[in-house]
Amino acid sequence: DWRPAEVIDQAVAQIRAEVGEGRALIALSGGVDSAVAGALAARAIGDRLTAVLIDHGLMRADEVDEIRSVFADQIDLHIVDASEQFFAALAGVTDPEAKRKIIGREFIRAFEATEQALGPREVLIQGTVYPDVIESGGGQARTIKSHHNVGGLPEDMRFRVVEPLRWLFKDEVRRIGTALGLPDRLVWRHPFPGPGLAVRIIGEVTREKVAIVRAADAIVRQEIDRAGLNRQVWQAFAVLLDIRAVGVMGDQRTYGYPLVVRAVESLDGMTADWVRLPPEVLDAIANRVVGEVPAVNRVVYDITSKPPGTIEWE
Numbered sequence: 001d002w003r004p005a006e007v008i009d010q011a012v013a014q015i016r017a018e019v020g021e022g023r024a025l026i027a028l029s030g031g032v033d034s035a036v037a038g039a040l041a042a043r044a045i046g047d048r049l050t051a052v053l054i055d056h057g058l059m060r061a062d063e064v065d066e067i068r069s070v071f072a073d074q075i076d077l078h079i080v081d082a083s084e085q086f087f088a089a090l091a092g093v094t095d096p097e098a099k100r101k102i103i104g105r106e107f108i109r110a111f112e113a114t115e116q117a118l119g120p121r122e123v124l125i126q127g128t129v130y131p132d133v134i135e136s137g138g139g140q141a142r143t144i145k146s147h148h149n150v151g152g153l154p155e156d157m158r159f160r161v162v163e164p165l166r167w168l169f170k171d172e173v174r175r176i177g178t179a180l181g182l183p184d185r186l187v188w189r190h191p192f193p194g195p196g197l198a199v200r201i202i203g204e205v206t207r208e209k210v211a212i213v214r215a216a217d218a219i220v221r222q223e224i225d226r227a228g229l230n231r232q233v234w235q236a237f238a239v240l241l242d243i244r245a246v247g248v249m250g251d252q253r254t255y256g257y258p259l260v261v262r263a264v265e266s267l268d269g270m271t272a273d274w275v276r277l278p279p280e281v282l283d284a285i286a287n288r289v290v291g292e293v294p295a296v297n298r299v300v301y302d303i304t305s306k307p308p309g310t311i312e313w314e
């Protein structure tokens with residue numbers, strides 16, 4: 001029998017012991033894992049915690065504002081707009097692992113720059129959860145994808161790293177988040193990869209393409225939510241392809257991007273089944289995306305489970 005209150009007490013004690021009399025830094029990502037780790041750390045060490053959100057310009061719609069509204073009056077929160085730096089580093093890069101490694105590297109750079117401005121911190125708190133550890137090769141011989149927050153940290157880093165969620169699965173993290181009083185819209189947000197929308201844009205990442213996939217992603221999630229399927233679906237999102245297709249609108253020929261819609265059910269992200277979404281939900285998504293996102297003229301639905309597909313396309 002698993003009780004959130006006990007896990008919270010243990011995690012709070014662990015954070016207090018590790019931080020001692022020192023100060024700690026947490027990187028918030030916009031997602032549920034780092035938000036729960038942040039709320040635990042705030043409970044453990046109060047104003048000796050500083051939170052930093054590196055906005056790489058690759059977040060979902062409203063994500064940064066939501067974190068600000070939940071945490072701004074609870075934690076010493078610094079939101080850093082590092083988007084210029086990330087877009088410059090990603091220019092011209094198309095290989096998926098290269099994109100992931102660049103994002104990991106720029107993330108650390110932005111983070112270290114912030115840290116210099118804030119003064120020394122002895123401990124870095126991270127919202128790493130158990131599946132991150134496994135997928136990055138912690139429990140198996142081969143790396144499938146390089147997760148930005150595991151194994152990507154520089155060797156000379158001076159922080160001690162504390163990972164209070166390291167042995168937990170997402171459903172357990174959510175129960176803890178609710179017990180800590182975080183709002184449902186944050187706790188039940190679908191998981192989102194650290195490299196953000198960059199791994200949902202096939203090929204080169206540009207500001208223009210981020211705007212397209214962000215708008216489409218918001219529509220996909222709104223329609224799933226409207227159909228009451230948000231909690232049943234583990235993740236639903238849009239992927240922008242770098243090919244173009246011919247279409248017709250009014251009596252005009254169009255030549256635009258196809259957009260892939262992906263929705264999966266899963267317990268922990270390690271395996272997943274594609275969701276048999278009702279046709280009317282797919283229809284609403286397709287109509288809205290083509291109507292509201294001008295660059296997209298075609299919508300396709302991904303019916304691949306994991307394995308053999310991964311959840312993200314890159």
Ligand code: XMP
Pocket residue numbers: 132135145146147148149191192193194195235269270306309310311312313314
């Ligand atoms: P894949 O695509 O490997 O994804 O089937 C499994 C789960 O992990 C998420 N994911 C990531 N999460 N950093 C993260 O924090 C990452 O680099 C990363 N890559 C994938 C993905 O969204 C899915 O939930």
